[in-house]
Amino acid sequence: MKKISLSLLAALTLGFASCDMEKTPYNAISENEALTSVTDFKNMRVGLYSALRGLNSGGNLIAPEIQCDNFNAVVGFSNTYGDMYRWQFTSTSGDVGGAYSGYQGLIGRANFILSNQGQLDWSVLETAADTALVKKVIGEAYFVRAYSIYQLAQFYCAAYDASTAKNADSGVSYNLAYNPTSDASKYPGRFTLEETYAQIASDLAEAKKGIDVKGESGSAYITNDVITAFEARVALSKKDYAAAAAKAVEVIESGNYTLCASADELVDMWHNDGGAEAIWQIPVPSKDELPGQNGRYYLPYQEGSVPDYLPTLDFVKLFIPTDPAQKDNRVAAYFSATTLNTTSGASGSAYLFNKFTDHSGLWEAMGKVEASRFTSEPKVIRIAEMYLIAAEGYAMSNKLPEASKYLNDLKATRISDYTKTEFASTNALMQELKNERRRELAGEGFRLFDLKRWGEGVVRGESQNIDFCLFPGSNITTNLKKNANDSHMVWPIPQHEIDANPQVKQNPGY
Numbered sequence: 001m002k003k004i005s006l007s008l009l010a011a012l013t014l015g016f017a018s019c020d021m022e023k024t025p026y027n028a029i030s031e032n033e034a035l036t037s038v039t040d041f042k043n044m045r046v047g048l049y050s051a052l053r054g055l056n057s058g059g060n061l062i063a064p065e066i067q068c069d070n071f072n073a074v075v076g077f078s079n080t081y082g083d084m085y086r087w088q089f090t091s092t093s094g095d096v097g098g099a100y101s102g103y104q105g106l107i108g109r110a111n112f113i114l115s116n117q118g119q120l121d122w123s124v125l126e127t128a129a130d131t132a133l134v135k136k137v138i139g140e141a142y143f144v145r146a147y148s149i150y151q152l153a154q155f156y157c158a159a160y161d162a163s164t165a166k167n168a169d170s171g172v173s174y175n176l177a178y179n180p181t182s183d184a185s186k187y188p189g190r191f192t193l194e195e196t197y198a199q200i201a202s203d204l205a206e207a208k209k210g211i212d213v214k215g216e217s218g219s220a221y222i223t224n225d226v227i228t229a230f231e232a233r234v235a236l237s238k239k240d241y242a243a244a245a246a247k248a249v250e251v252i253e254s255g256n257y258t259l260c261a262s263a264d265e266l267v268d269m270w271h272n273d274g275g276a277e278a279i280w281q282i283p284v285p286s287k288d289e290l291p292g293q294n295g296r297y298y299l300p301y302q303e304g305s306v307p308d309y310l311p312t313l314d315f316v317k318l319f320i321p322t323d324p325a326q327k328d329n330r331v332a333a334y335f336s337a338t339t340l341n342t343t344s345g346a347s348g349s350a351y352l353f354n355k356f357t358d359h360s361g362l363w364e365a366m367g368k369v370e371a372s373r374f375t376s377e378p379k380v381i382r383i384a385e386m387y388l389i390a391a392e393g394y395a396m397s398n399k400l401p402e403a404s405k406y407l408n409d410l411k412a413t414r415i416s417d418y419t420k421t422e423f424a425s426t427n428a429l430m431q432e433l434k435n436e437r438r439r440e441l442a443g444e445g446f447r448l449f450d451l452k453r454w455g456e457g458v459v460r461g462e463s464q465n466i467d468f469c470l471f472p473g474s475n476i477t478t479n480l481k482k483n484a485n486d487s488h489m490v491w492p493i494p495q496h497e498i499d500a501n502p503q504v505k506q507n508p509g510y
Contacts, residue, residue, distance in 0.1 A: 063084045066081045071315075072463050072468070072477070078308055081095065092495045114177075143227060147230065216256055219278075226381060232245075233385070233389065245399075252383065258276040319334070329416060336352050350468065359372070391406040411436065458481070490507050
């Protein structure tokens with residue numbers, strides 16, 4: 001049987017969403033009729049956001065976190081993400097293939113809109129609002145393509161380095177048009193990393209032409225602020241520190257978002273989807289559109305069971321300020337204390353990672369379906385990240401006072417009775433910035449990419465209780481140490497794609 005690349009397969013099976021979220025297979029719709037009215041564009045828009053909701057939750061967040069240094073596997077665990085935890089994943093691993101096909105499929109959705117927008121007779125649009133909406137959907141398609149290409153680069157490419165960014169096959173393989181074919185000779189190879197980031201920038205510039213929506217906290221849709229904040233994230237990844245800081249500060253100074261200033265506000269944000277920190281927060285419209293269960297493997301699934309993964313002790317200790325008079329407000333939202341009884345007979349107290357706990361409001365709203373447990377509305381970009389980007393961008397631009405300001409501003413909202421820290425050097429500030437990103441963004445899928453950007457490897461720290469851990473003392477579990485140049489810091493291209501697409505080159509080490 002002839003193999004088809006993952007990116008092509010995603011395009012061929014592209015679903016079109018109606019207003020009630022029901023999907024229709026591609027081959028049931030005439031391509032020539034798919035984008036001829038404002039309703040068609042509305043329906044395609046639903047499909048974009050539905051895919052974004054899923055891709056910003058579940059395994060795409062959990063797998064790169066479990067791979068790193070914040071968690072230990074518990075003895076008797078389900079072995080979910082086990083190959084990621086042990087660094088034994090390969091090009092055939094499910095998480096590796098799932099992320100790749102998911103983002104390539106989203107590129108296919110975006111390309112369908114961009115390639116077929118010419119089918120629309122703009123004169124049939126009856127109102128200015130209809131015209132604006134169609135332009136917005138086209139802009140969103142450009143943004144979504146940029147976002148997907150960026151995510152693929154984060155997972156499947158080395159960290160950006162100007163000295164190697166022009167190397168052949170260093171970037172992402174992607175299509176820029178919707179033109180499904182089974183002719184493998186027409187499949188795209190990998191671009192250079194420089195070309196990849198240039199395409200991201202180009203698509204974001206096009207997105208701005210169609211999206212003219214003022215940002216607001218908790219926005220369900222892509223806004224001007226979402227684009228600017230994402231540009232800040234991209235610039236940081238590209239190590240364009242001046243641009244990263246400038247974009248981040250632009251969003252901060254918009255005044256549209258407010259950092260949570262108490263433990264109660266942080267709990268409300270993470271456990272109830274409240275607060276005013278989210279720049280982009282994708283809602284959950286129905287039980288058929290649930291995001292992945294982000295907390296499913298960090299918490300007991302039922303009474304008497306144990307979680308698959310526990311926070312390491314060194315990670316927990318990061319939340320204990322050196323001044324005993326201070327208290328980190330995030331502890332209330334991120335951790336819960338319990339007594340564990342493992343399958344090995346070990347018993348004792350432990351801290352669980354509780355950031356993605358059971359969401360009672362969502363559980364009720366979704367009719368108490370099991371899949372609505374341990375999940376919440378994906379908070380794709382938060383204002384806290386902008387403070388961290390501003391601090392890192394300024395620090396790496398040798399602007400220590402500005403960097404100190406934004407790092408201190410964030411910490412002052414997170415730690416009660418916080419006293420402003422005077423950093424003696426950029427190195428000192430960067431060390432605390434690294435700790436703060438590890439605290440603030442825990443569980444949100446950033447950790448692997450941060451370590452790659454900083455040129456650091458992975459060292460698992462001290463466990464809470466060694467008797468709770470799977471195969472304690474092993475160099476693939478509690479004693480794991482990996483250098484920054486380890487091949488598994490970059491995920492492999494899925495083997496199915498390698499087999500089907502002769503143009504795509506595998507990453508080194510696989």
